[in-house]
Amino acid sequence: MSEEVTYADLKFQDSSEMENIKEFDQVGVKVYLTLKIEMEKLEKLQNFKDKLQNNVSLQLTYNMDSLKEIRNLSSTLQEMATKLCYELYQKEPEHKCKPCPEKWMWHEDRCYGEFKKYETWKQSDLICSIHNASLVKIKNKSVLEFIKSKKFYGYWLGLSPSKDRKPTEHLDKTIISSDWFTRNTSDLNGGMHCGYIYGSYVSYDLCSNEKNAICEKLDNPVKIESILMNEESNGRM
CATH class of the missing domain: 3.10.100.10 (Mannose-Binding Protein A, subunit A)
Structure with missing residues (x-):
């Protein structure tokens, strides 16, 4: 004798499937929300990384400009010292600032x-x-x-x-x-x-x-x- 499928059984099955769908939807929502949160975190990290790289780049540029300025100042100071020393050398041939050996x-x-x-x-x-x-x-x-x-x-x-x-x-x-x-x-x-x-x-x-x-x-x-x-x-x- 074949089993009879009653209305109550169908209703129960529909109810079970709906529950499964709801649970699946809830899991999907959780996964979506989790991914969204993680993506936002990644985006924040990427923004932080970009800002950090930009700051490092600016600092390097500033350091390079500073080094260039220091070199220019050092070169200017060396030129001034050489000119002053040469004037002293004209008056005193063996002045201690002379960049040549004694008697040269x-x-x-x-x-x-x-x-x-x-x-x-x-x-x-x-x-x-x-x-x-x-x-x-x-x-x-x-x-x-x-x-x-x-x-x-x-x-x-x-x-x-x-x-x-x-x-x-x-x-x-x-x-x-x-x-x-x-x-x-x-x-x-x-x-x-x-x-x-x-x-x-x-x-x-x-x-x-x-x-x-x-x-x-x-x-x-x-x-x-x-x-x-x-x-x-x-x-x-």
Whole structure:
């Protein structure tokens, strides 16, 4: 005998399904609300992250600008100190702010050492090397006038040795010379000729002969504290 489905049974089933749907809807609402809350949290975190990155970027930009300004100020201060030191050097050649070794002359960004030792060109070049310097090269008008003002006679120059003895020429013409590079220095005993300064002229002689030497090297940065200490000591006097 087959079972009979009564109205009461159908009503009960409908009621059960409705309950299930309500429970499902409630779960769905909870999931939706939970997701919504989490999304809002994520959005807040993302906004915070964006603000933080923006602040970091602004801070970095500010720091870079500050560093640039500090460098500019430091450069300006160094230039002022160098100019002041040069003025003091004109009055007192061995002033403690001078960025050159003792007894060396200072001109622009270089130091010049005069060595009154009669040596061959090669030995003179070695003497300069020992002092972390090289034989003088005259490559611009300012150096030319400086060297001419010192009236050097019989001093080796940093001109490339040559097999042929070149004619004497005025010092002014050496500025544009391509010979201000010491080449062919491996064998200087085979009749090679080297240039030397004689007043306002450049002459040539056997490199094996002996003359004095003028060396040059880059100066050191002027120490700002040496300027400040000098000003303080002058203020107390």
